[in-house]
Amino acid sequence: MSNADPTPEASYRVTRYTTAARLNHLVTAGSLVLLAVSGMALFHPSLFFLTGLFGGGAMAREIHPWIGVVLFFGFFGLFFRFWRANLPERGDGEWLRNGGAVLGGHEEKLTEIGRYNAGQKLVFWSMSLLIVVLIVSGLTIWDEYFAAWTSIPTKRIAVLVHAVAAIVAICVWIIHLYAAIWVRGTMDAMTKGSVTGGWAWRHHRRWLRETIGGKSAG
Amino acid sequence: MALTSADLIRRSASSVPPPAAKLPEVAKLIDVSKCIGCKACQSACIEWNDLKPTVGENVGSYQNPHDLSPDTWTLMRFTEWDNPKSGDLEWLIRKDGCMHCSDPGCLKACPAPGAIVQYSNGIVDFVHENCIGCGYCVKGCPFDIPRISKVDEKAYKCTLCSDRVSNGQGPACAKACPTQAIVFGTKEEMKKHADKRIADLKSRGFAEAGLYDPAGVGGTHVMYVLHHADRPEIYAGLPKNPAISAVVELWKGATKYAGLAVVGLAAAAGFVHHIVNGANRVTREDEANAAKLKEKA
Numbered sequence: 001m002s003n004a005d006p007t008p009e010a011s012y013r014v015t016r017y018t019t020a021a022r023l024n025h026l027v028t029a030g031s032l033v034l035l036a037v038s039g040m041a042l043f044h045p046s047l048f049f050l051t052g053l054f055g056g057g058a059m060a061r062e063i064h065p066w067i068g069v070v071l072f073f074g075f076f077g078l079f080f081r082f083w084r085a086n087l088p089e090r091g092d093g094e095w096l097r098n099g100g101a102v103l104g105g106h107e108e109k110l111t112e113i114g115r116y117n118a119g120q121k122l123v124f125w126s127m128s129l130l131i132v133v134l135i136v137s138g139l140t141i142w143d144e145y146f147a148a149w150t151s152i153p154t155k156r157i158a159v160l161v162h163a164v165a166a167i168v169a170i171c172v173w174i175i176h177l178y179a180a181i182w183v184r185g186t187m188d189a190m191t192k193g194s195v196t197g198g199w200a201w202r203h204h205r206r207w208l209r210e211t212i213g214g215k216s217a218g
Numbered sequence: 219m220a221l222t223s224a225d226l227i228r229r230s231a232s233s234v235p236p237p238a239a240k241l242p243e244v245a246k247l248i249d250v251s252k253c254i255g256c257k258a259c260q261s262a263c264i265e266w267n268d269l270k271p272t273v274g275e276n277v278g279s280y281q282n283p284h285d286l287s288p289d290t291w292t293l294m295r296f297t298e299w300d301n302p303k304s305g306d307l308e309w310l311i312r313k314d315g316c317m318h319c320s321d322p323g324c325l326k327a328c329p330a331p332g333a334i335v336q337y338s339n340g341i342v343d344f345v346h347e348n349c350i351g352c353g354y355c356v357k358g359c360p361f362d363i364p365r366i367s368k369v370d371e372k373a374y375k376c377t378l379c380s381d382r383v384s385n386g387q388g389p390a391c392a393k394a395c396p397t398q399a400i401v402f403g404t405k406e407e408m409k410k411h412a413d414k415r416i417a418d419l420k421s422r423g424f425a426e427a428g429l430y431d432p433a434g435v436g437g438t439h440v441m442y443v444l445h446h447a448d449r450p451e452i453y454a455g456l457p458k459n460p461a462i463s464a465v466v467e468l469w470k471g472a473t474k475y476a477g478l479a480v481v482g483l484a485a486a487a488g489f490v491h492h493i494v495n496g497a498n499r500v501t502r503e504d505e506a507n508a509a510k511l512k513e514k515a
């Protein structure tokens with residue numbers, strides 16, 4: 001971070017996501033945010049006013065699980081696009097052990113990173129798990145259609161699990177969003193589908209080598 | 219005098235100022251040993267509250283309809299019980315419905331401000347214009363009472379005829395009961411009345427006769443005189459030690475505070491990190507190195 005120039009001109013751009021992948025991400029991210037807002041409105045009385053964004057309490061209650069259905073299909077798509085690239089590999093342990101250096105902005109001290117670093121992989125796998133938990137517990141408490149499917153004691157556990165999983169998922173989402181803001185140039189991957197050569201060199205050097213060496217982007 | 223917001227002692231998902239003057243606590247006392255199962259109370263409830271349950275099906279039991287519903291707020295539950303001591307077959311009849319708990323699980327679970335209220339006289343009422351139909355009250359109630367309507371997606375249950383009580387009348391069911399198995403008055407009076415009934419039952423050989431006013435929910439404003447008070451569960455599953463489920467307490471207690479705190483901390487951590495470390499920017503060298511790499515490739 002030595003030079004002063006905040007945004008050096010891009011040497012060239014590297015494709016990181018296809019348009020289909022970006023749209024898929026947009027739908028998933030949008031539904032996750034709407035779910036978090038409508039869900040938190042019911043989670044705590046101090047946030048109940050948020051139901052106003054959905055046309056009142058009854059509407060927020062009604063619409064939330066349906067957005068959950070959209071999230072399910074959206075995430076399903078993302079999962080099958082990206083799971084392979086998120087499989088654990090050698091350098092992940094080193095990355096995690098050097099969390100301090102990463103957070104300090106000194107990735108250059110670590111082994112070159114492929115398409116995703118261990119932090120991104122953790123976000124991917126924890127979201128996958130949490131969304132499955134949210135869907136299963138969410139269906140269990142979707143009384144408008146499935147009230148007869150489970151007993152009241154089961155629903156009590158499901159609503160607690162749903163609330164806790166939602167809180168954890170929202171925290172993971174905050175980390176995911178913050179990382180994209182902190183590491184400048186990352187948003188381009190979603191807004192433009194490509195990143196600058198310098199960004200790739202700095203954060204995902206092994207991926208850059210592989211990409212310009214001829215391998216295609218996902 | 220009508221019940222007003224000045225008489226509230228609890229309001230779901232919100233708080234109320236403590237009432238200036240408290241009303242005397244009321245109670246409905248149901249003496250199962252006097253009940254003849256005529257269902258006059260069930261009819262009176264439908265009549266007064268203008269409910270229109272659909273005609274049911276006979277499945278070989280007097281119990282009809284088979285369960286409480288959004289338009290059946292009270293239901294006679296019939297049980298045939300083999301008394302192991304006497305060898306007698308006893309026909310147990312219990313009038314089921316909301317117990318108007320002092321510590322209502324429905325109200326604790328409710329996320330909608332003002333959809334469930336508790337008056338200082340002990341009545342727990344559902345306020346339908348504030349109800350959002352989430353079904354959390356169903357999960358909160360230890361007695362399996364609230365039912366969600368398929369017509370308007372709102373929760374319904376016995377009101378203890380709050381509209382009649384606030385005008386100095388007893389509930390419709392008590393009014394209709396031909397044997398005075400259902401009586402209504404202040405909770406004090408009802409406990410005294412129950413004592414007399416229990417003494418009478420004991421003198422006639424029901425050694426375990428007693429009052430059902432479970433402490434686990436802080437006592438109730440619908441109480442039973444049971445001839446077998448040592449085993450309430452034989453009366454169509456009346457819970458022995460009802461209390462708000464520990465899972466519900468955890469969900470509505472620690473989880474709420476910890477949840478908000480954790481989300482707040484995560485967001486705050488981001489802010490602090492950004493202030494301390496600044497943005498992680500791509501440098502000119504990075505771009506130059508990337509360009510060199512491309513030339514070589």
Ligand code: HEM
Pocket residue numbers: 032035036038039040042043044060061062063064065066067068069071072131134135137138139141142143159162163166167169170329352
């Ligand atoms: C994926 C499918 C999902 C389904 C089927 C679902 C379903 C439900 C249902 C039925 C409720 C009860 C209120 C209502 O009826 O609207 C609820 C509450 C809630 N949901 Fe979801 N949900 C899903 C996903 C999510 C996600 C992804 C989040 C957060 C990121 C979330 C956060 C919440 C929260 C915070 C509550 C309130 C819990 C409480 O009151 O303590 N849900 N959900």
Ligand code: SF4
Pocket residue numbers: 315316317318319321322323324325342358359360361362363364375
């Ligand atoms: S019996 Fe159930 S519905 Fe009635 S006050 Fe108690 S918790 Fe609420």
